[in-house]
Every structure is written in C-alpha cells, then in structure tokens.
Amino acid sequence: MTEAITPYAAVALQLPARSVENATNSRAQMLAHIAEMATKLQHAAIFIQQYGGSPVRLAVLPEYLFTSYPGRISIPEFARTAAWAIDGAEYDALGRVAQAQQLFLAGNAYETDAHFPELYFQTSFVIATSGNVVLRYRRLNSMYAPTPHDVWDKYLDIYGINGVFPVARTEIGNLAAIASEEILYPEIARAHALRGAELFVHSSSEIGSPIKTPKMIAKQARALENMAYVISANTAGIEGTGGCAASADGNSMIVDYKGNVLAESNAGETFTAFADIDIAALRAARRKQGMTNLLSRQRTALFASTYAADTHQPANALIENNLVKTPDRAHFNRVQAETIERLAKDGLI
Numbered sequence: 001m002t003e004a005i006t007p008y009a010a011v012a013l014q015l016p017a018r019s020v021e022n023a024t025n026s027r028a029q030m031l032a033h034i035a036e037m038a039t040k041l042q043h044a045a046i047f048i049q050q051y052g053g054s055p056v057r058l059a060v061l062p063e064y065l066f067t068s069y070p071g072r073i074s075i076p077e078f079a080r081t082a083a084w085a086i087d088g089a090e091y092d093a094l095g096r097v098a099q100a101q102q103l104f105l106a107g108n109a110y111e112t113d114a115h116f117p118e119l120y121f122q123t124s125f126v127i128a129t130s131g132n133v134v135l136r137y138r139r140l141n142s143m144y145a146p147t148p149h150d151v152w153d154k155y156l157d158i159y160g161i162n163g164v165f166p167v168a169r170t171e172i173g174n175l176a177a178i179a180s181e182e183i184l185y186p187e188i189a190r191a192h193a194l195r196g197a198e199l200f201v202h203s204s205s206e207i208g209s210p211i212k213t214p215k216m217i218a219k220q221a222r223a224l225e226n227m228a229y230v231i232s233a234n235t236a237g238i239e240g241t242g243g244c245a246a247s248a249d250g251n252s253m254i255v256d257y258k259g260n261v262l263a264e265s266n267a268g269e270t271f272t273a274f275a276d277i278d279i280a281a282l283r284a285a286r287r288k289q290g291m292t293n294l295l296s297r298q299r300t301a302l303f304a305s306t307y308a309a310d311t312h313q314p315a316n317a318l319i320e321n322n323l324v325k326t327p328d329r330a331h332f333n334r335v336q337a338e339t340i341e342r343l344a345k346d347g348l349i
Helices: 026-052 075-082 089-101 148-164 180-184 186-193 214-226 279-286 300-308 330-345
Strands: 008-014 056-060 104-111 121-127 133-138 168-170 173-179 199-203 229-233 253-255 261-264 270-277
Touching (some): 008 253, 026 056, 026 089, 026 270, 056 199, 056 229, 089 121, 104 199, 133 168, 173 186, 180 199, 186 214, 214 229, 214 253, 229 270, 261 270
Parallel strands (some): 008 056, 056 104, 173 199, 199 229
Antiparallel strands (some): 104 121, 121 133
16 A cells, blocks of 8 residues: 655746856856755745645746757757756756755756767756656657657667656655646656656746646646646746747646646746645545546557557657767758658648
8 A cells, every 4th residue: 555645735936047058158057047046946935835834845947947948059069058967067956956955856958868979858857855866758749859759769779668758656746747848748648647647747938828828728638637736837938048038937837636727827936836736635536436537447559559650750860870860950840841741641631
C-alpha cells in the first residue's frame, strides 16, 4: 500500500525570462538570475504558507526563464551561449536552491548532451530537495529546435523509451513534465499518464489573454482526461529581445485532476498561482469505479495501429548516413512543408 501524501502547496512562479543572446557574459548573467529567482521564491513560499497554511513543496518555473528563446543566431552559437551542461554550474546553483528551501523545483532550459555534440535539446527538469535532478524530459515537438525524434534511433539506443517519457516517483507524487506548446498534444500527456504520472509540471512562455487561449483550454483538457494535476508557469514577459516585452505574460495556473482551475495569475511578476495539491484524493479518484474514471476506461489497443502507421512528421530527420547533422533554422520549415505536401498528396489533409 502506498503511503498517503499529506496535502501541500504548489506554486507556478510567474517571472520574466531574460535573453542572454546579447549578454557580455551569458554564464554570469544566468547565475545572477538564478540567485535573484531564489530570493523571490523564498519570499513567495513564506507568504503562501502564512496565507494558506500549507508548506510549499513544489515550485514550477517558466519556460527558458534564464535564457529566453533562440533568436537569429545559429544552433551551435546558441549552444555555446545559452545551453547548459548536464553537470553544469546552472544545475548546481538550482540544486542548492531546492536543497536550501526544501522543495522540488521544476523548470526548463536548453541543454547539451555529450552523445549529440552537434545539437542541444530543450529540457524540462525536476530537482528534488536533495539538490539532485530526478527528472529530465527533452521536448519532443518543437518548431525550430532539435528534438529526440529527429535523432530517434540513436536516442532510443541510448536512453530507451522510458528515458523519452520519464516519470519521477517522489514523496510528493509521481511527476512528469510537458514543455510549452506540447500541452496542445494529448499524446504526450497520455504517454506519461500511462506510465503513472499524477502531476504534470508545465513550463511555458505563451501569449496571455483575458479570454481563453488554446493552451489554457488544453491545460484543463490534459488534466481532466488524464486525471492529473497540471502546474503551469508562464513567463511574465521576456526581457532583452527587442520585441514587445509583455507579449508572453500572464495566466499561470494550477488545474486539478477534475479539470478545475484552482488558481490563476493575472499579468506581471507574481506568485499568485498557488494551491494545495491532494495526491491522496487523486489516487482515490483513480481507484473508484464509475463513468468519471476516464483513465481506467481507456482502450489503448484500439489506437495502436493508427499511431504505428507513422504518417506525419518523420523520425531521424537529422540523421544522414548514420551521422547526426547540425541543422540550420530553415531545416525545420522544410520538413514541415514536405510533410504537409505529402499528407495532401495522400489525401490525409
């Protein structure tokens, strides 16, 4: 019998991302930003416990908080400027924050991998109270960045399918990550849920709006259909890009396993998206018979042949003559254009 987990507070910390592309010392800027975030998180955790009574045991940070997104520079140049090593100083710094504040810290960064020195991957991570990374998920659906699917055969040989869809079994529940716009793809959440995920950490940088956006709708849908919590942290704008700073701002939220929004932030730098997480109640709902137990009623074998057909985006698009190639940014547009043309020709769209 699994030991019951006492309800605790989770917070989606809404902070501005900061571009490092034009920084004179990008590494120093990132470490300084981590220290700044740590102070704000500590203040948030104190207020939340005073306000709601539950200790904060999970904090989720926005997408690419410490680097912003890749702009016009090349993939190798962005890797040198912004991507983190798996054992790098940035993870060490975040590990010290998680350890000092005794909480699980989830976030998102661009990351290098010694097995694929030509590339970087966008990675969602969870750091435990020990300071160690206990979950590392590489984004699978990205418009302008390499993904494991682009080097699929080699990636599977190294990490296996459970390394593609990792679930961390922890003292605060079974955690999995969804990166940014991947919340729009139900298969990604479902693949994690079928491996036991109870709570999705979702680091995002998306358009904020007083009306429901596609991502806002998707967060509730992914929670309901998988009977899982979604903790979604959006940026409070993006600094240093030359664009409109507040375009990706607002609507960080916490959604429960019934699809209800428990808390949602307005625009700006804030910690107001916080709520209690009751894993024991979630587990009880998953084990109860009835029409509302959607997860137990899934008939996954019905869809196996459809997905096995592999008709859409091709795997191994960055493998050529058994070697990994470094793409230019235009590569990803070409692959999508070719996929659309093929699907139209085959009468599938």
